[in-house]
Structure formats: C-alpha cells, structure tokens
Amino acid sequence: MxxxxxxxxxxxxxxxxxxxxxxxxxxxxxxxxxxxxxxxxxxxxxxxxxxxxxxxxxxxxxxxxxxxFDYSYLSDSDNTLSPELVAAYKPFSRVGENLRAVRSQLMLRWFNTDPDRKVLAVVSPGKKEGRSFLAGNLAVVFAQQGERTLLIDADLRSAAGGGQQKLFRLGKSVGLSGVLAGRAGLEVAQLVPGLPGLAVLPAGAVPPNPQELLGRPAFGALLRIASERFDVIIIDTPAGSEYADAELVAARAGAAVLVAKQNQTKLPQTAQFARRLQDSGVALVGSVLNES
Missing domain, CATH: 1.10.40 (Ribonucleotide Reductase Protein R1; domain 1)
Structure with a gap:
C-alpha cells in the first residue's frame, strides 16, 4: 500500500x-x-x-x-464600474491590501463567530466620510473571497443616481424603496458583471417617508430572505447624525462598522453616535479611518 x-x-x-x-x-x-x-x-x-x-x-x-486562481478583478480598460471601486480594479494596491485587512477583521469579529451573523451595516456620523466607498469596496472583496455577497444601499435620502448606483453604474430601476413599498422583491438586485457572486440592491427612487419605510417589518423580512441566499450582506446607510435611519438599519443588521474621516469627523459627534448605536443593541465590530 x-x-x-x-x-x-x-x-x-x-x-x-x-x-x-x-x-x-x-x-x-x-x-x-x-x-x-x-x-x-x-x-x-x-x-x-x-x-x-x-x-x-x-x-x-x-x-x-x-x-x-479564480480571483476576479477588472482591467483598467474596463469602464463597467467606477474607478472608486479600488478593490475591483487595483486589488493588489495598498488600498486593496487595507480593504482585505478590514475584511479579515470583520470575519474574525463578526461573520465567523456565528453562522447566523450575515448582515453588517456601514455607518458614520456625518456626510462624505466614506461610507459608500467602504461599503462598495467591502462588498467587492467579500465576493472576491468567494462569498455570495449582497450590497444594499439603504441611503434613501440621497438623490437617485448617487451612492452605490453611481459606484456600480447601475441603470435606473426599482430599488430598496420599491421593495419596502411592496412593489418588487429581492429579484430586482442586480448582478455585477465581472465579479461573480456579487449583487447590488440600489436605493431606488427617493421616497417621501424613508424612515417609515426602513422601520417597516418588510425590511426585516427582506434581510431574512437575503440571508438564505447570500453569505454576506453589506448595507450602506445615510449620515447618522442627521437622520435616525442609520440606527434603524444597524439595529436590523445587528452589527455595524463605523467610518470616520481624517481631519473632518468630530470626536464628540462620533462618540455620541456610537453610544446611540450601542444603546440600540448594535454591536460595533470595528472602526475604519478614511485618510483620503
């Protein structure tokens, strides 16, 4: 033998x-x-x-x-997505390495600790601090790892064409607002060309009642259905200090990663926002400093 x-x-x-x-x-x-x-x-x-x-x-x-080695990324000549999705175009750059390091920490601190922990919100207290950038790129690196990944844009406050719709250059279609209003289901999430395993559910049309929509049981039902089909669900959110939407979304997710921008985000504002999240039962699994 x-x-x-x-x-x-x-x-x-x-x-x-x-x-x-x-x-x-x-x-x-x-x-x-x-x-x-x-x-x-x-x-x-x-x-x-x-x-x-x-x-x-x-x-x-x-x-x-x-x-x-079945590791998907896009060439520089491919203009399918925004170049801000660094993980999709420059995965071996310093920023790409940093994003994978964040992914590893999130796996260790949240996703790998319990098989039911599949949802994570990306939050920050103010505007233009890098939430959408981080959420979009995290979704890419999780998909590159072989995880079935869904990115949800829950910023129902921004004008149509912004946020993840802009980063992934998605056409106008029904999005999260339409799903929560009962006009569509999870099937409206769009697959991302060139990045197998990644789907994006854009925010959709700006509704007159975003906070009420996010507070409906339909949002929880959507996340339960998505958790049966995906391994990782990343949720982008609006500015936490201006609206209660981010707290609602993070509470539904159960966990959040907090983004702060160097020389812009104020510490007292961030600390207050973090306390509100924790008081709502949200697990803060990490923070990311945006240096750009």
Whole structure:
C-alpha cells in the first residue's frame, strides 16, 4: 500500500499563464514562443522571462494569476464600474491590501463567530466620510473571497443616481424603496458583471417617508430572505447624525462598522453616535479611518 501523498496535478495548458494571456489578447503567439524560449534558456518562471523581454508587465502577470486562481478583478480598460471601486480594479494596491485587512477583521469579529451573523451595516456620523466607498469596496472583496455577497444601499435620502448606483453604474430601476413599498422583491438586485457572486440592491427612487419605510417589518423580512441566499450582506446607510435611519438599519443588521474621516469627523459627534448605536443593541465590530 502506498501511503505517500499524491502530488498536485499540473495545470492544464489552457490554464497556463501564457495560454490565458494569449486568449485574452494580452500576448501574441509569436511573443509567447519567444518567452518560452527565454524561459527554457534562463530556467526562470514564465512571467519573469516575459517581463525581461518587455512583452508583458507585472499587471499582466497578476491578471493571469488571478485567472488561474479564480480571483476576479477588472482591467483598467474596463469602464463597467467606477474607478472608486479600488478593490475591483487595483486589488493588489495598498488600498486593496487595507480593504482585505478590514475584511479579515470583520470575519474574525463578526461573520465567523456565528453562522447566523450575515448582515453588517456601514455607518458614520456625518456626510462624505466614506461610507459608500467602504461599503462598495467591502462588498467587492467579500465576493472576491468567494462569498455570495449582497450590497444594499439603504441611503434613501440621497438623490437617485448617487451612492452605490453611481459606484456600480447601475441603470435606473426599482430599488430598496420599491421593495419596502411592496412593489418588487429581492429579484430586482442586480448582478455585477465581472465579479461573480456579487449583487447590488440600489436605493431606488427617493421616497417621501424613508424612515417609515426602513422601520417597516418588510425590511426585516427582506434581510431574512437575503440571508438564505447570500453569505454576506453589506448595507450602506445615510449620515447618522442627521437622520435616525442609520440606527434603524444597524439595529436590523445587528452589527455595524463605523467610518470616520481624517481631519473632518468630530470626536464628540462620533462618540455620541456610537453610544446611540450601542444603546440600540448594535454591536460595533470595528472602526475604519478614511485618510483620503
């Protein structure tokens, strides 16, 4: 009996770095042959040989590696989404690394502590402090990890076309406000091209009664249904110091991550907002300082 551990099967030729880059138009057949010749001569990895010959860049190699390991992100030439979604376009940048670090902490502090903990609100006391940026990018990095991820824009105060609709460049459609008003269901959430496993439910039309809509049992029912279909649900919210909406949403979620912007967010305002959340039974699982 052979008790040795079998070696991993080699990647098929169609999944090699060279094949991926040729298939996607980043490398010609002629240049691929040159790279292979250089690789064999110098006995170096394919990517190193290609960069030495100046037929590929490090970004090209990173792109091919992401395809090999089923790690989805978009090329710079793809204008499907806003460039503010750094995790979708520059996942290996410093900001991308920071976003993955936040994801890891949220997994450890919230999502992995109980299988029923699937919902997280992104909150901040004031306007333009980075809530939507963080919520959108967190949704991307969770999807890149293989989690079935739903991003809900619960900022029903902003004009149509803003927030997550702007970041993900979604067309005008029924959104959360319509769902809570009983005019649609979760099926109106839109899948994001190029990022498998990620769906976005935009805010939709601005209603005259946003706080009342968010306080309806329909919102809780929506989250229960979504929790059966998704592994992670991230909710964007309006400014917490101006409206009670964020507290309502965070209370429904059960947990929140607090965003503060450097040289803008005031500490007393933040502390007061955090106390209100905790008094509402919300678990504050972390805070993020937006330095931009």
């Amino acid at each position: 052979n008790d040795s551990i079998p070696s991993t099967a080699p990647l098929s030729s169609s999944n090699s770095i060279g094949s991926i880059l040729v298939a996607t138009g980043r490398l010609s057949q002629e240049d691929a042959a040159r790279v292979l010749e250089r690789q064999q001569k110098d006995r170096v990895p394919f990517g190193e040989a290609a960069i030495a010959l100046r037929v590929l860049t490090k970004d090209d190699i990173d792109f091919a590696l992401s395809k090999q």
